[in-house]
Amino acid sequence: MYPDRVVSGMRPTGAMHLGHYHGALKNWVRMQSELPCLFFVADWHALTTHYDDPSIIETSTWDMLVDWLAAGVDPSQATLFIQSRVPEHAELHLLMSMATPLGWLERVPTYKDQQEKLADRDLSTYGFLGYPLLQAADVLIYRASMVPVGDDQVPHIEMMRELARRFNHLYGKEKGFEQKAQAAVKKLGSKRAKLYTELRNEFQEQGKAEALEQAKAMLEDTQNLSMIDRERLFGYLEGSRKLILVEPQAHLTESSRLPGLDGQKMSKSYGNAIALREEKEDVVKKVRTMPTDPARVRRTDAGDPGRCPVWQLHQVYSDTETREWVVNGCKSAGIGCLECKQPVIDGILKEQEPMRERAQQYLDDPSLVRAIIADGCDKARKLAQETMRDVREAMGLSYG
Incomplete structure (x- = not known):
């Protein structure tokens, strides 16, 4: 049996926002002290939807890595690497593609969903159809036992399990x-x-x-x-098969409770995000200009916190006493909206302070990040090479 191992990756989208922190990075930071973890930049995955303009991938990759380190992902506890620097991912993807039924790829829920959402792009490519298979190779190559995901990604993990099972069934035949x-x-x-x-x-x-x-x-x-x-x-x-690839389990993560500045999901494309390392004055300005309960036209009008996006941020950043003060003050018009926003501003700035401090050394000396990644790529590649030796042997490609 292989040791427990966690694998997770993100497409390089550039600087991260607080929604990413509460939705994924906070969980990574917790898991890295509990189990061996590998976290990677999925730069090849970025090409599945942006193959026509790859120019931003490199800058986005380094920006994202600085944010991971700023959030508390610790290279002495977790292995950080870039997907394309471990070419074995591509080899396993290719070999698995030989035996993966097309129907399996076409039925992935996000396939049609993404095509509709990104209707402005030509996604009738093999890369886009095959990205769940590349995603499976990313995980299976490390024989990971656990993948932290949200509810929407569970079908992808189930598919990884089916692919591992199919591979073991086809190629796990050992003579005698x-x-x-x-x-x-x-x-x-x-x-x-x-x-x-x-x-x-x-x-x-x-x-x-x-x-x-x-x-x-x-x-x-x-x-x-x-x-x-x-x-x-x-x-x-x-049965009567040797296990070559391990079936991973989905480790469900809490979905981010952090909404955007307008109450919708926080997203750069909605223009409602606060970056992980946003400048202090910009944080203050963004929160102070947030929309509030439309019923509070004047300072003397009573409001309802349930209809106010600021209240959703209080749920994350304020203690019980402050939240009671907000509810009472809003409903009685005892406090104004700017007063109500101040504890949220204080909470965000307090959360960001250690992130800014951790990031500074990497901004001052970018070679530190490159050294961390070079080391992580070496470690990841050794593990990937072990798996590929077994895969080639099982498929009759070792020529030993």
């Missing part, structure tokens, strides 16, 4: 597998071998998922097995 697996069972010792056989039979004959989980847990605890025997026994549990 059954005999080698049975020899590995004996190495467990009589007591564990008996339990393993019972659990395998329960799963294969009765479909008991808990028997499968129990057997896997037992194998993980067994110390005296070689990696190859362990792999065989995991494959033998589910």
Whole structure:
């Protein structure tokens, strides 16, 4: 069995905003201290929709990486790298494409959805149709056990699992597998071998998922097995195949509770975003000019926080006492809208302060970011090369 590992990536969209922080980066920062994490810039993915103008990709990549570091992603805990610097991603994508049914790609929910949203672009390209397969290769090449995603991305993870399963079924045939697996069972010792056989039979004959989980847990605890025997026994549990690619699980992340300045989802394209490292005076100006409850035309008019975008920001940035003060003051016209906005301004600036400090060293010396990425690419590439050795061998392409 392979060790638990988290993989996640983002397309390089340039400077990040606070919605990205609350929706993804905050979660990355938490996960990096719990499990080995690999976070990558998905620069090839940017080409699936912007192949006709790739000029902004490089600048956007470095800007985004500085924001990740500013948000607290720590290169001493997580591996940061750029997708195109690890060409094995493309090799696995190519090899998997040979056996991926077209129908699987066409049924991905975001395929038609994105075509409609980006109707101004010609997306009748293989790159756009095949991007879920490249996305799967990005994860499967690291044998990741977990991918942090929002609800909307769960179908993509399910597809990754199906692709891994199909690959293992097609190419996990090892000469003499059954005999080698049975020899590995004996190495467990009589007591564990008996339990393993019972659990395998329960799963294969009765479909008991808990028997499968129990057997896997037992194998993980067994110390005296070689990696190859362990792999065989995991494959033998589910059939007569060797596991080459690991089926990842979706790790659901909380959707960002941070709306944009107009109450819609925060997005640069809506012009309602606050950048992660926005200048202080710009933050003050943006929040002070936010729309409020339309019923409060004059200072003396009472309002309803439920109809005000500023109230949604109080939910994120203010404590209980401040929120009570806002509700009472707004409904009684006891406070004005500018007074109400001040705690939000203070909360945003307080959140951004350590980000600005962390970013400064990288802005002063961009070679630091490049060194972090060079190191991360090396680490990621070593892991990717291990997987590709196994993939080539399974597909009869190792020519050893």
